[in-house]
Amino acid sequence: xxxxxxxxxxxxxxxxxxxxxxxxxxxxxxxxxxxxxxxxxxxxxxxxxxxxxxxxxxxxxxxxxxxxxxxxxxxxxxxxxxxxxxxxxxxxxxxxxxxxxxxxxxxxxxxxxxxxxxxxxxxxxxxxx
Numbered sequence: 505x506x507x508x509x510x511x512x513x514x515x516x517x518x519x520x521x522x523x524x525x526x527x528x529x530x531x532x533x534x535x536x537x538x539x540x541x542x543x544x545x546x547x548x549x550x551x552x553x554x555x556x557x558x559x560x561x562x563x564x565x566x567x568x569x570x571x572x573x574x575x576x577x578x579x580x581x582x583x584x585x586x587x588x589x590x591x592x593x594x595x596x597x598x599x600x601x602x603x604x605x606x607x608x609x610x611x612x613x614x615x616x617x618x619x620x621x622x623x624x625x626x627x628x629x630x631x632x633x
Contacts, residue, residue, distance in 0.1 A: 575626070
């Protein structure tokens with residue numbers, strides 16, 4: 505019989521990870537079984553019928569402009585890029601002039617992308633007609 509090496513400082517973390525994963529699986533299975541056992545299973549004809557109220561449903565006459573998608577995508581792009589500046593700000597003194605020059609290049613690239621999007625009209629809010 506072999507001896508299990510527990511001298512590694514991360515052995516306890518690994519054991520806790522396995523226990524947590526096992527507890528997650530067991531909890532998920534119990535929740536699924538309990539919900540299936542306790543769910544109401546009375547299916548009436550009126551409950552299964554289509555709910556209709558108001559005017560008759562038709563296809564949407566106007567399409568949603570791709571401008572909304574583009575605007576949201578640009579927002580996410582520039583918003584996520586700002587997140588990259590926080591670690592730089594924390595280690596500003598440690599990085600020195602090299603880190604400062606890298607951040608200036610990063611901001612320059614963001615500014616070029618912003619000006620390009622602006623010139624292409626991606627930031628204009630158009631009305632849907």
